[in-house]
Amino acid sequence: MKIPFVSLVDTNKKIKEEILLSFEKCFDDGNYILGRNLQKFEKEYSIFSGVKYTLGVSNGFDALHVALRSLGISQGDEVIVPSNTFIATVLAISAVGATPVFVEPDIKSYTIDCLKIRAALTLKTKCIIPVHLYGQPCDMTTIMDIAKSHSLFVIEDNAQAQGATHNKLLTGSFGNVNATSFYPGKNLGALGDAGAITTNDSSLAKRIKMLRNYGSEIKYHHEVLGFNMRLDDCQASILSVKLKYLNEWNSKRTHIAFLYQEYLKGIPEIILPCILPKSSHVFHLYVIRTPERDALQQYLSNNGVETLIHYPIPPHLQNAYKNLGYRKGDFPVAEELSNTLLSLPIWPGMTDDQVLYISDLIRSYFK
Numbered sequence: 179m180k181i182p183f184v185s186l187v188d189t190n191k192k193i194k195e196e197i198l199l200s201f202e203k204c205f206d207d208g209n210y211i212l213g214r215n216l217q218k219f220e221k222e223y224s225i226f227s228g229v230k231y232t233l234g235v236s237n238g239f240d241a242l243h244v245a246l247r248s249l250g251i252s253q254g255d256e257v258i259v260p261s262n263t264f265i266a267t268v269l270a271i272s273a274v275g276a277t278p279v280f281v282e283p284d285i286k287s288y289t290i291d292c293l294k295i296r297a298a299l300t301l302k303t304k305c306i307i308p309v310h311l312y313g314q315p316c317d318m319t320t321i322m323d324i325a326k327s328h329s330l331f332v333i334e335d336n337a338q339a340q341g342a343t344h345n346k347l348l349t350g351s352f353g354n355v356n357a358t359s360f361y362p363g364k365n366l367g368a369l370g371d372a373g374a375i376t377t378n379d380s381s382l383a384k385r386i387k388m389l390r391n392y393g394s395e396i397k398y399h400h401e402v403l404g405f406n407m408r409l410d411d412c413q414a415s416i417l418s419v420k421l422k423y424l425n426e427w428n429s430k431r432t433h434i435a436f437l438y439q440e441y442l443k444g445i446p447e448i449i450l451p452c453i454l455p456k457s458s459h460v461f462h463l464y465v466i467r468t469p470e471r472d473a474l475q476q477y478l479s480n481n482g483v484e485t486l487i488h489y490p491i492p493p494h495l496q497n498a499y500k501n502l503g504y505r506k507g508d509f510p511v512a513e514e515l516s517n518t519l520l521s522l523p524i525w526p527g528m529t530d531d532q533v534l535y536i537s538d539l540i541r542s543y544f545k
């Protein structure tokens with residue numbers, strides 16, 4: 179058996195007719211930028227997320243970047259970010275000239291360790307960016323409490339967790355402004371680059387609308403230094419179709435994750451993902467940990483199973499961040515995770531047999 183890490187074609191083909199129809203409508207409509215398809219999707223995503231405003235933007239990185247900019251965060255400001263996130267979260271902080279301040283993740287949930295946030299705060303701290311990594315919601319109750327008591331902004335990085343909940347509220351609805359990505363492989367993915375910002379604050383929504391469109395509200399009148407970071411109408415129309423299936427697809431991901439949990443339990447050499455109480459994990463990724471990671475990955479590859487590592491090098495050790503002066507050992511939890519994590523295949527169309535096949539291989543490796 180050959181099993182890819184993910185099969186987007188497999189997921190997308192079931193709604194091919196519907197997508198082509200919506201694309202045709204967009205094609206005939208002739209309004210490809212900031213048109214009615216974008217407005218429609220923004221409304222639908224707001225309802226889905228339980229927020230007042232959604233602003234479609236070009237991708238997840240731009241969503242984070244504009245979110246930071248809309249809050250006025252800039253040079254001299256510090257932003258708290260988990261030390262084990264995807265580089266985009268950190269690069270967005272750099273893009274506005276602010277300084278990323280890394281806080282270690284909790285070794286069990288892989289999300290930011292709330293007990294370590296307070297110690298990282300200084301007079302320059304302006305914002306916390308919790309990342310719902312792999313689809314696991316952060317403890318937003320505690321994070322919002324810390325933010326409130328220190329007058330900090332919160333931007334959720336919800337790129338990996340569309341549809342996840344904490345205390346029955348959706349991720350992407352807690353922070354002042356929240357960013358998400360519709361990169362094709364995300365739980366809700368476009369057929370190209372796309373992203374969005376969600377907020378309940380009308381003045382921030384207004385500012386973000388300008389920032390994504392050359393700083394302009396009225397054509398050829400430019401109020402602020404803006405960007406071109408708009409979400410295309412054709413992508414928005416595709417996202418409208420796919421949004422209707424998101425909960426169903428997330429349930430399929432959860433089903434696959436539970437099968438893995440069943441088939442893989444009791445192997446002493448591996449640690450399975452933990453699911454926190456009071457939250458729902460949407461398993462953007464199914465990530466196990468083992469000290470024999472590299473050998474296991476090779477064994478699975480030899481047997482036709484593709485796996486990936488999210489992520490092999492933590493941000494503080496990337497060449498791009500040499501200037502911050504960090505060294506190996508500065509963030510031991512993030513470093514330990516990067517050396518032991520392995521993401522197994524998971525996508526909504528994956529079959530139970532495929533999960534069983536992979537699990538049996540892992541069992542036989544450790545025998």
Ligand SMILES: *Cc1c(COP(=O)(O)O)cnc(C)c1O
Nearest residue numbers: 237238239264266267337359361
């Ligand atoms: C994918 C991702 C992003 C960036 O999204 P793009 O659309 O690829 O720019 C940001 N943060 C996290 C955690 C992501 O997984």
